[in-house]
Amino acid sequence: MNHFEARAGELHCEDVPLRRIAQQVGTPVYVYSTATLSRHFTVFQGAFAPRAVEVAYAVKANSNLSVLATLARLGAGADTVSQGEILRALKAGVPVGKVVFSGAGKTRAELAFALAAGVGQINVESEPELDALIQIARELGVQPAMAIRVNPDVGAGGHAKISTGKAENKFGVSLGEAVRLYARAAGSGAVRPVALACHVGSQITDLQPLEDAYRTLRVLTEQLRGQGIPVAKLDLGGGLGVPYFNQPAPPPPSALAEAVNRVFEGFDIALTFEPGRVIAANAGVLVSEVIHVHHRPEGRRFLVLDAAMNDLIRPAMYDAYHDIRPVTAAAPDAPLLPYDVVGPICETGDTFTRGRLLPELKARDLVAFMSAGAYGAVMSSEYNTRPLVPEVLVNGAQFAVVRPRPTYEEMLGREPLAPWLELDGASP
Ligand SMILES: *Cc1c(COP(=O)(O)O)cnc(C)c1O
16 A cells, blocks of 8 residues: 555665665655555546546646656546646647646747647636637637636635635636636637636645535536536646645545535536645655764754755745655664754755654665655755756666756756856957
8 A cells, every 4th residue: 555665674665675776876866656656546536436537637746757657557637837747748648638738827838839739628717818818729720628717715725835726816717707707718719618627725634625616616617507608527626635644634535526426416517636746745755865963062963964955845835744764764662863854055944844753863874755756856956056856766676767867067068158258268
């Protein structure tokens, strides 16, 4: 069930010891489990049986091509928020008809690209965007399927920065606007409105706001149908939370399915979901090596890792909690010591956690940040000119580097000097 387990005291991903990956690829390194990704996807999709639902995996959670290809082979669609993500989804083998294009600020170039590519559904988030879509569709002579994203004005999500469904957030249009814009789109003859959409937040652990949002979409659907305007489908977004170990377990997909059934029992509508975190988070870990332990005589004990906020920004950005496990388990009776776990970056924000109780650790030991598969590597950067953290995909007893660590030569080679600054150039 869990594909990150200790065997004989050594933490594995499926059948591969994390230590072996650390030795061969170096640290820090993200490691993903194919079995967990597959399991999460099939459990999510299967939760709604006998209702058949489309699952458009939210690419932004973890957009590595091999992760996308793993999910695409299971039949996943892709919820994308940029031209780059659309290109990734297509390259990974997601059929273009299963690609949804979301986002509060799609550029005209991105819309034109998406229309020319023939993506399955454009989720329109505002009236100016609808104007642009209609115009571009006419110019290209295509009739794209589209949805109107509704902002149902419910509060949900684990942190203010990832709550998206309140009226004050930038996402989607109000209920009244949704009906008006949907009708406008239907009457335009230029686009084909097929769905209403919502996505109210991320790391949602209380299903009530989700159920409220779904009910709102049902009411709007009835309203539109009452006006003789067909609505074939609802896109209910993502948002389901995952256990980060310090919290009560969030509701499983089966509980989400029960909420969905309460709202849509007997209602004739196709459903799409856009889960991201719940598919990827617990399918990945970040493995890091201890550089040293800095123990202040007056008290605090700093565990200085070779991973930093540029590799995993969630603790700094969202106050996120990640379980941290020594890759080699300590003796069961080993005493626990409080550590401030930090990276090497010159910012106090580069602190993963404070006062975390861990068995005694020393330089060269390996630790794993658990539940780091979503919003981890995708948000990494090269801040401090630290090489972009590599990614590894495990499948049973095999593993592959699916994003290599760049060399310094590659990193510096991306930045041509302005011609007037060339050291060996001719003088002006
Ligand atoms: C981020 C996002 C998702 C995925 O959210 P999770 O919390 O990762 O499930 C789905 N749909 C849209 C429109 C998003 O922006």
